[in-house]
Amino acid sequence: MDDVQQLFRRHTYTAKFSVAFFYGVLVSIAVNFFWTPGHIYSSGATGLAQLINTLTGRYAPVQITTALGLFLINVPLFVLAWKQIGKSFTVFTFICVVFASTMIRVIQPVHLTTDPIICAIFGGAVNGYGTGFALKNSISTGGLDIIGIVVRRKTGRSMGSINMAFNSLIVISAGFVYGWPYAFYSALGLFVNAKVIDMTFTRQQRMQVMVITSRPKTVIDSIQNHMRRGITIVHGAEGAYHHDEKTILFTVITRYEMDALEVAMEEADPKAFVSISDTVKVLGHFYEPKW
The missing domain is CATH 3.30.70.120 (Alpha-Beta Plaits)
Structure with missing residues (x-):
């Protein structure tokens, strides 16, 4: 019986590891193929990492890449997840964030199009599916997912609506950095991202x-x-x-x-x-x- 349990546990861990890698690939595609060429900001920690990358590139002597910023933002959230959600959850969240940061760095940007509407829609759809798929398999992608899970347990609100509530700062930042039309494009991407999350993550x-x-x-x-x-x-x-x-x-x-x-x-x-x-x-x- 112990051997069967160990085999099942190993299979579960392998599946979650694969899901984390799959998410890392999808978020890197969203960032490098759509959001960056279209000057679109993502939701949550990824969007904040993009903002830090832009601002440090313009005003700081050392530019913090989106990949590095994404990991640094998640460090205090790992502590919150460890205390409020669970140890296993936190470990796989860490793995997921590492994969995402690595893939964003490794997969080079491909300029398929610079049309901001196309970039907003397809970037939001790709990232939303990756996030929802990870959550569906009991893996957090870090950032607002951790905050969203904690808040959802207390309020019952959906993950998508929680993400939307926290992302007004990202939209305003896009307006100041790239111009207000891009704030609306980013808002469109965030809306698509939230809807695809809710369509994919059905546990809520x-x-x-x-x-x-x-x-x-x-x-x-x-x-x-x-x-x-x-x-x-x-x-x-x-x-x-x-x-x-x-x-x-x-x-x-x-x-x-x-x-x-x-x-x-x-x-x-x-x-x-x-x-x-x-x-x-x-x-x-x-x-x-x-x-």
């Missing part, structure tokens, strides 16, 4: 599930074997067609758990009626797995 999207079944105990056991979710039971329901006795079950899951729910229902009661709808807000305790 909550959904209400209503199950109408004649086999409630089997369904409850199956759902709770596949995921950690509380279930509310309503007895005494009646089907209008056959007038047979039914039980209604209510629970709230994340969109990330949709596949697990479908497997659980197929195992427990394939004939059950299941209705799933988006949930705007949840008050009270809602379990979220630790990173």
